[in-house]
Each structure stands twice: as C-alpha cells, then as structure tokens.
Amino acid sequence: MSIGTAEIERLITEAIPGADVHAETDDGHHYTATVVADAFKGKTRVQQHQMVNAALKEVLDSGALHALALKTNAPE
Template sequence: MSIGTAEIERLIITAIPDAKVHAETDDGHHYTATVVAETFKGKSRVQQHQLVNAALKSVLDNGSLHALALKTNAPE
C-alpha cells in the first residue's frame, strides 16, 4: 500500500500548522519532503526531523511510507 504526496503534506501540516510543505515522488515508493516551519527555530536538524517523523508516525508504522528523504529548515 502506497501513500500520496497530498496525504504526507496533510499529516505534516496537521501536526505542524505553521509548516510550508512540499512532498514529491518519482515512483510512488520513494518520497522527498521539504518542510519549512517557524516551529523549527532554535531546534537542531535531528529535532526537526523528529517532529516530522512524529507527524508521520501512523503511516511509517503501518508501512504505507518507508522511504522518505527530509529537508527541514526554519524560515530565514
């Protein structure tokens, strides 16, 4: 079972409402998500990724999403 990019974006924005999210895939199995959020200010890259992974926990746990490259930043 695969997940769509719109669902990835929705899950992240639900958990991190100030996030600007862009998710994409070339093959429906390997995804890239770019997340920019004020929430990330003062947080390390690891902490930023932990927040995004927590937002996606349900789909990571059920196997719908397993290959995700994350790019996270606070706005400049």
C-alpha cells in the same frame, strides 16, 4: 499500499501548523519532503526531523511510507 504526496503534506501540516510543506515522488515508493516551519526555530536538524517523523508515525509504522528523505529548515 502506498501513500500520496497530498496525504503526506496534510499530515505534516496538521502536526506542524503553519509549515510550508512540499512532498514529491518519482515512483510512488520513494518520497522527498521539504518542510519549512517557524516551529523549527532553535531546534537541531535531528529535532526537526523527529517532529516530522512524529507527524507521520502512523503511516511509517503501517509500512505505507518507508522511504522518505527530509529537508527541514526554519524560515530565514
């Protein structure tokens, strides 16, 4: 069972309101998500990734999503 990019984007946006989220995949198994959010201001990269991972906890725990590369930043 895999997850779609729209669902990844929805889950992140629900957890981090106002985030600009773009998820993509080439094969339906390996994903990349780029997340830009005001909520990341003053946070380390690790903290930013922890926020995104928390948003996706359920799908990560279920195995529906297991290969995700993250790119996170606060807006400039």
